[in-house]
Amino acid sequence: MGAPKQPLTPLAMAILELLHERPMHPYEMTQIMRYRRVDYRVKLRPGSLYHTVERLDGQALIEVVDTQRQGRRPERTVYGMTELGRDVFAAQAQAMIATPADEYPEFPVALSALSELTKDEGIAQLKMRVMNLKVKIAADEVIIKQVTGDELPPLYWIDYAYSNHQRKSELDFTQRLIADLESGRMPWPDEPEPRLSIVKDENNDKTG
Template sequence: MGAPKQRLTPLAMAILELLHERPMHPYEITQIMRYRRVDYRVKLRPGSLYHTVERLDGQGFIEVVDTQRQGRRPERTVYGMTALGRDIFASQAQEMIATPADEYPEYPVALSALSELTPDEGLSRLKMRVMNLKVKIAADEVVIKQVTSDNLPPLYWIDYAYSHHQRKAELAFTQQLIADLESGRMPWPDEPERQLSIVKDENHDQAG
């Protein structure tokens, strides 16, 4: 039996993706990721990035190709991708594109808990989510307008376009959910019991 296949984390994939362009030092990688909003799809913290770079180096997927020093700043190590790194990146990219992954976003978990809230609580939070989604979608559109005006090939920011469309779909779903709840097309599970309780209370008061 062969050795188990090594699985790259999303951050490791993002680092190798950038190193396809040219060798870079970790600080430069961090700055480019923030400029390109890679942190929208990958959890990016400087400490974790440096740790991931060290792990990729130890695994033989990247290697030191240069060191740089500017003035009194600390020496910076420049890394380039190895042939092994290119192979593992290409292999995993193909697998990730072809195979839907089991992912665990928070929103479905929150929706499953919606029935445990009162109608007022649930609707107010859903409406707050709609506002937050609209803000994010507007910010997306600013970025998309910029990269479009810069004539950046769409395939270079296709991940951003996907996230944008995903947010718009979530907005449409949430707005429809609010409309269904407010109209009564989707009653709260305990709504009949709640209404019955109100009627009984009213009858009791009238009898008293």
């Protein structure tokens, strides 16, 4: 079986990334992803994870390597990565790193709609965004402090460093935007543009 025709989803990439470490059953994958805060960058729901595991198995990117049973708990299927899975993962990781994706985040769409609000409404919501960004940045930095305290190699948590940097850049942009709107440096559409005063010399207007 050849490589999948469609790119792997972020969740599929996260699953294959885990299986580089060792074979796991889906419940263990879910627990490790939550502990490592993978759900900060990937939509993680138990149903979708099991569905993705089944799809990866059907594509021969992973395979069943064991089954486990503890007491009266349901039997758990343990999956390992195939050579094809390693090759597909590596190829997509290379492409994702090298090529900027055409992504469609919400904030630019919201900014394009900003002028349809009143100035007071717009500034109020931007200030609310600033508060929310500060909360997320603080959460990022708690994780970064934890992993640096554990002396985890920086390359293992580079995704958190990137997200933290991205949020800080957005926070700086949003705060500057608020300052420009409040000062009038960026006029609201229903406000008059700043104009230079033109003083006429009455002598120049006299004739005769």
